[in-house]
Amino acid sequence: MCDEQKLEHLAVKLFEINAVKFGEFTTKSGIKTPVYFDLRVIVSYPEVMQLISNLIHDFALKDTKCDHLCGVPYTALPIATLLSVQANIPMLMRRKEAKAYGTKKMIEGHYKAGQKCLIIEDVVTSGSSVLETVKDLRKEGLVAEEAVIILDREQGGRQNLATNDVAIKSLFTMSNLINILVEHNKISAQMALKVKNYLNDTKAPAVENIQDRTLLPYEKRAELATNSIAKELFNIMATKKTNLCLSVDLTTTTSILDLLEKVGEHVCLVKTHIDIIEDFSADFITRLKSLAKRFNFLILEDRKYADIGNTVSLQYLKGLYKVAEWADCVTVHSLPGEGILKALNNSTNGVSQGVFLLAEMSSEGNLITPDYTEETVKMALKYPNLMCGFVCQNKSTFKEPGLIQLTPGVQLESTKDGLGQVYNTPEKVMLEKGADVVVVGRGIVAAKSPESQALVYKDVLWKNYLKRVSGKMEL
Numbered sequence: 001m002c003d004e005q006k007l008e009h010l011a012v013k014l015f016e017i018n019a020v021k022f023g024e025f026t027t028k029s030g031i032k033t034p035v036y037f038d039l040r041v042i043v044s045y046p047e048v049m050q051l052i053s054n055l056i057h058d059f060a061l062k063d064t065k066c067d068h069l070c071g072v073p074y075t076a077l078p079i080a081t082l083l084s085v086q087a088n089i090p091m092l093m094r095r096k097e098a099k100a101y102g103t104k105k106m107i108e109g110h111y112k113a114g115q116k117c118l119i120i121e122d123v124v125t126s127g128s129s130v131l132e133t134v135k136d137l138r139k140e141g142l143v144a145e146e147a148v149i150i151l152d153r154e155q156g157g158r159q160n161l162a163t164n165d166v167a168i169k170s171l172f173t174m175s176n177l178i179n180i181l182v183e184h185n186k187i188s189a190q191m192a193l194k195v196k197n198y199l200n201d202t203k204a205p206a207v208e209n210i211q212d213r214t215l216l217p218y219e220k221r222a223e224l225a226t227n228s229i230a231k232e233l234f235n236i237m238a239t240k241k242t243n244l245c246l247s248v249d250l251t252t253t254t255s256i257l258d259l260l261e262k263v264g265e266h267v268c269l270v271k272t273h274i275d276i277i278e279d280f281s282a283d284f285i286t287r288l289k290s291l292a293k294r295f296n297f298l299i300l301e302d303r304k305y306a307d308i309g310n311t312v313s314l315q316y317l318k319g320l321y322k323v324a325e326w327a328d329c330v331t332v333h334s335l336p337g338e339g340i341l342k343a344l345n346n347s348t349n350g351v352s353q354g355v356f357l358l359a360e361m362s363s364e365g366n367l368i369t370p371d372y373t374e375e376t377v378k379m380a381l382k383y384p385n386l387m388c389g390f391v392c393q394n395k396s397t398f399k400e401p402g403l404i405q406l407t408p409g410v411q412l413e414s415t416k417d418g419l420g421q422v423y424n425t426p427e428k429v430m431l432e433k434g435a436d437v438v439v440v441g442r443g444i445v446a447a448k449s450p451e452s453q454a455l456v457y458k459d460v461l462w463k464n465y466l467k468r469v470s471g472k473m474e475l
């Protein structure tokens with residue numbers, strides 16, 4: 001039998017075992033429907049199970065590269081199992097509910113973040129069940145972008161899944177299943193028309209968009225980072241339980257070092273403006289580096305380079321400050337074009353370095369446009385080994401989970417500073433604006449007690465981070 005014939009045979013079989021029924025039915029949600037699917041019954045028919053698994057294998061698995069298969073619970077589980085054995089691709093199992101004791105794991109099996117998982121499902125109507133599984137897989141850092149299904153009811157599921165970056169391949173669409181059944185005299189042309197009209201009139205509701213890097217925990221994102229500094233920063237955040245970056249905008253070396261002695265344990269990153277220091281010396285850098293080591297934080301020089309590649313390379317490597325020798329990462333404008341990234345990429349002979357590209361600014365009336373932001377992100381994605389992430393204000397700016405959103409313009413109370421700076425609250429930047437690392441300057445350095453204020457910021461930021469990765473927040 002050729003595949004076409006096998007499909008026809010399967011369609012007829014599904015009809016004969018009552019896995020697909022025609023008449024007057026009422027769904028769980030109270031909607032009347034002339035067609036009803038119950039593929040749970042197929043477990044009673046080994047021959048049908050075998051047929052489905054062979055067809056999916058030939059149709060979708062033979063030429064697909066994936067590391068795992070995962071069935072959407074429960075109907076697709078036995079099919080996924082058969083396929084896993086047949087194609088020799090390891091399976092993952094998604095729980096429907098977390099265990100009440102022990103690990104809270106939703107995905108069982110051995111896997112690594114970044115691996116690709118193909119989803120298997122029986123019927124797609126709105127796509128919400130596939131999406132539930134995608135969500136849990138993506139929470140583990142797995143790549144879930146493809147689903148193979150037996151039947152697409154053609155009621156909007158394909159589109160709903162596409163908006164969440166999931167492509168589906170189906171053995172049958174409802175229309176071609178109906179056509180086969182008419183051809184084999186299983187249903188009348190009149191019934192076929194009734195079903196087709198019903199499908200046209202009854203679309204499934206749109207589903208939520210879960211395409212959201214901010215739902216992943218930092219330790220998973222560390223595994224997805226392609227730049228070594230970004231990886232280290234994600235890991236520091238996860239171990240120190242802080243995503244606070246202190247902007248030490250002070251003008252003397254002693255004031256900076258004294259402050260870092262007090263707050264170093266609360267921060268993951270220290271941001272400097274090295275050219276505002278009045279008594280800069282090489283000794284300052286030695287002491288700064290030693291604090292970074294002792295308290296386990298990284299150093300970001302906020303130089304905001306914005307010249308042609310050659311000049312930026314000299315500014316980065318030479319001069320009084322020799323930034324390349326001590327800064328783990330630097331901020332860079334995309335304004336001059338790609339040459340600036342090429343120059344930095346070539347500048348450090350394999351020494352770990354990272355770039356945060358400015359895609360948006362916090363200041364009022366800044367001239368960055370949405371097009372500029374989009375082009376900046378595109379430019380950055382060409383340099384995966386160099387890029388730590390973006391200095392930006394919005395979750396939608398980029399979606400790559402291995403990159404970091406560094407968001408300045410944060411204070412507990414004030415909303416502006418009189419010179420154009422605009423502030424958001426820690427809660428807002430974490431829950432609405434997608435910040436990963438949050439930059440606080442004067443909110444801490446100008447406080448009566450910077451030490452206790454740093455702790456306040458660290459705690460409120462971490463509380464909101466936990467809220468968002470636990471999924472217990474409105475998105």
Ligand code: S5P
Nearest residue numbers: 247360361362363408409421440441442
């Ligand atoms: O858009 C931006 C980008 C940056 S890096 N807006 C900013 O405010 N910054 C920097 O973050 C700015 O240069 C300053 O060092 C810090 C914010 O300081 P604060 O005192 O307003 O919290």
